[in-house]
Amino acid sequence: MCVKALEKIGVDKENAEIVADCLVKADLYGISSHGVARLPTYVERAKRGLIELHPEIRVIRENSSIAVLDGGNGFGQVVGVKAMDLAVEKARRTGIGAVSVYNSNHFGIAAYYSIRALKHSMIGIAMSNTAPAMAPWGGAKSILGTNPISFAIPSSHQPIILDMATSKVARGKIRIALEKGEKIPEGWAIDELGLPTTDPAKAMKGCLLPIEGPKGSGLSLVVDILSGVLSGGSFGRDVGSTEDFSRPTRISHFMIAINISNFIPLEYFMTRIDKLITEIKNCPRAPNIERIYLPGEIELEEEKRRLKEGIPIDDNTFNKLLNLL
Amino acid sequence: MCVKALEKIGVDKENAEIVADCLVKADLYGISSHGVARLPTYVERAKRGLIELHPEIRVIRENSSIAVLDGGNGFGQVVGVKAMDLAVEKARRTGIGAVSVYNSNHFGIAAYYSIRALKHSMIGIAMSNTAPAMAPWGGAKSILGTNPISFAIPSSHQPIILDMATSKVARGKIRIALEKGEKIPEGWAIDELGLPTTDPAKAMKGCLLPIEGPKGSGLSLVVDILSGVLSGGSFGRDVGSTEDFSRPTRISHFMIAINISNFIPLEYFMTRIDKLITEIKNCPRAPNIERIYLPGEIELEEEKRRLKEGIPIDDNTFNKLLNLL
Numbered sequence: 001m002c003v004k005a006l007e008k009i010g011v012d013k014e015n016a017e018i019v020a021d022c023l024v025k026a027d028l029y030g031i032s033s034h035g036v037a038r039l040p041t042y043v044e045r046a047k048r049g050l051i052e053l054h055p056e057i058r059v060i061r062e063n064s065s066i067a068v069l070d071g072g073n074g075f076g077q078v079v080g081v082k083a084m085d086l087a088v089e090k091a092r093r094t095g096i097g098a099v100s101v102y103n104s105n106h107f108g109i110a111a112y113y114s115i116r117a118l119k120h121s122m123i124g125i126a127m128s129n130t131a132p133a134m135a136p137w138g139g140a141k142s143i144l145g146t147n148p149i150s151f152a153i154p155s156s157h158q159p160i161i162l163d164m165a166t167s168k169v170a171r172g173k174i175r176i177a178l179e180k181g182e183k184i185p186e187g188w189a190i191d192e193l194g195l196p197t198t199d200p201a202k203a204m205k206g207c208l209l210p211i212e213g214p215k216g217s218g219l220s221l222v223v224d225i226l227s228g229v230l231s232g233g234s235f236g237r238d239v240g241s242t243e244d245f246s247r248p249t250r251i252s253h254f255m256i257a258i259n260i261s262n263f264i265p266l267e268y269f270m271t272r273i274d275k276l277i278t279e280i281k282n283c284p285r286a287p288n289i290e291r292i293y294l295p296g297e298i299e300l301e302e303e304k305r306r307l308k309e310g311i312p313i314d315d316n317t318f319n320k321l322l323n324l325l
Numbered sequence: 326m327c328v329k330a331l332e333k334i335g336v337d338k339e340n341a342e343i344v345a346d347c348l349v350k351a352d353l354y355g356i357s358s359h360g361v362a363r364l365p366t367y368v369e370r371a372k373r374g375l376i377e378l379h380p381e382i383r384v385i386r387e388n389s390s391i392a393v394l395d396g397g398n399g400f401g402q403v404v405g406v407k408a409m410d411l412a413v414e415k416a417r418r419t420g421i422g423a424v425s426v427y428n429s430n431h432f433g434i435a436a437y438y439s440i441r442a443l444k445h446s447m448i449g450i451a452m453s454n455t456a457p458a459m460a461p462w463g464g465a466k467s468i469l470g471t472n473p474i475s476f477a478i479p480s481s482h483q484p485i486i487l488d489m490a491t492s493k494v495a496r497g498k499i500r501i502a503l504e505k506g507e508k509i510p511e512g513w514a515i516d517e518l519g520l521p522t523t524d525p526a527k528a529m530k531g532c533l534l535p536i537e538g539p540k541g542s543g544l545s546l547v548v549d550i551l552s553g554v555l556s557g558g559s560f561g562r563d564v565g566s567t568e569d570f571s572r573p574t575r576i577s578h579f580m581i582a583i584n585i586s587n588f589i590p591l592e593y594f595m596t597r598i599d600k601l602i603t604e605i606k607n608c609p610r611a612p613n614i615e616r617i618y619l620p621g622e623i624e625l626e627e628e629k630r631r632l633k634e635g636i637p638i639d640d641n642t643f644n645k646l647l648n649l650l
Contacts (some may be wrong), residue, residue, distance in 0.1 A: 095391030194611030286519030
């Protein structure tokens with residue numbers, strides 16, 4: 001359905017499949033906030049000319065281990081995949097590759113790019129700036145995005161996949177509380193004046209808060225610098241929201257691939273990672289904790305389940321998708 | 326005093342100066358937990374043969390952009406400086422350099438290494454595993470360290486320096502609460518059974534908690550993998566404590582240097598960073614916030630003040646240092 005909807009507006013099959021695969025992957029992982037529910041907005045933006053259907057993605061600067069990519073204002077997924085694949089190619093030759101990307105768009109879940117390194121027996125790191133939604137620590141106005149960071153690390157069994165926003169929660173969680181008429185916990189957000197709030201309506205007009213105060217604020221800033229500042233793209237308040245139909249988003253990304261076998265024989269790495277995973281899985285549990293999960297483990301299990309049982313989609317989202325066909 | 330104390334036990338002047346400079350830098354920054362107060366333990370470990378005075382630091386594997394270093398069980402500062410300098414050298418030629426290090430020791434503040442990249446107009450990233458002090462999320466036993474990560478980014482005026490433990494607080498803060506007979510806030514630590522505690526005595530026997538639950542736990546794990554697992558060194562429960570005099574610590578580090586001018590002309594980068602800094606500094610403030618600080622700004626101001634006014638050192642620490650001479 002997603003591929004068809006994208007082909008209908010003129011996206012090449014190959015690129016439509018990349019965007020669709022990324023969105024469906026998020027739904028398989030159980031992260032519906034970044035799944036197919038995003039497609040209607042993507043399509044609307046493309047129809048209005050805010051996303052290029054046939055982007056010219058160009059290497060602007062290059063060296064043996066790094067590159068700067070102009071995303072040509074293409075779909076974030078199409079640009080992001082090119083960027084990570086280029087980082088992997090460079091890492092294969094020199095041990096590590098890094099690609100900073102400007103002029104892109106919302107790229108879905110950051111893990112979609114970090115996990116691309118896994119099949120090459122590499123460690124993948126992916127990050128992106130996003131529209132301002134978070135105040136810097138001490139501030140009362142959104143300057144930084146929820147700027148996610150993802151790490152993917154291979155093991156013999158299943159990979160370790162960390163994918164985290166640098167904000168305490170995603171805006172989506174506050175929107176859900178608003179729709180349900182529920183309060184939000186203190187610490188998630190501040191209102192327009194910068195005061196802590198538990199009212200989701202006030203929080204939606206205010207700012208998200210970073211994880212652990214200055215630490216999350218600092219991490220978000222670093223992501224913005226490696227993505228937006230270093231690439232020559234948009235950063236800070238200049239990054240556009242996917243819901244602002246007056247302008248392109250000009251989102252920036254940063255990708256790193258680390259070629260494990262340049263550091264240590266791959267089998268030895270796997271033995272060691274497996275040992276560390278076993279240590280963690282066998283850790284005595286805190287009271288009322290049934291199981292200790294590795295980063296990404298819940299998502300990978302959900303993926304297995306949903307590949308068998310299907311992805312639950314609410315009627316509203318499903319009807320919106322039908323309307324795109 | 327620190328250099329003399331180290332020379333007295335046989336450390337070369339050059340290496341003694343590196344260790345001393347790192348410890349004093351921490352004190353200048355106001356981070357006394359990682360300052361000269363650490364020297365008596367360092368000296369004691371060296372005297373017992375747990376740290377090599379004349380380490381053979383060797384490149385074990387190498388490629389144009391990466392290296393694995395055997396730290397020869399030298400002082401973490403001596404090894405860490407070598408590692409970051411090698412990463413910088415590689416980044417100068419290829420755009421990015423990464424060095425994973427095993428068989429090292431406590432290296433002081435992570436920022437000491439990330440800031441070394443600044444004078445080369447590079448972005449520095451430094452991290453290290455540390456002795457188990459934190460339970461993985463959901464666990465009740467220490468497997469992961471407080472595993473710090475530091476980023477240093479140049480600007481026209483003063484650099485952005487983020488240096489953060491992946492635990493909510495350092496163990497030192499709990500020790501201080503214990504000495505003062507104060508309670509600790511909930512969320513800092515759990516007791517031996519894995520239950521939340523506000524009693525510093527119980528916390529010292531239990532585990533620290535990660536920042537933001539699964540996020541900090543995941544970040545700490547990633548640091549351990551990039552440092553310990555990827556280098557072929559110690560990781561997880563196998564990393565030794567500086568206070569355990571029965572064995573070497575076998576700490577591992579990971580350093581990255583990113584050569585800005587390979588991505589974007591340096592002056593343009595500086596203009597852009599300055600703009601982002603201005604945006605943040607001019608952000609409307611939350612109520613009762615006098616000023617918005619950038620990562621590292623408090624430390625850099627403290628450094629200026631202490632360079633003029635001196636470093637306050639408590640009598641106990643000072644006497645211990647005198648005893649080393």
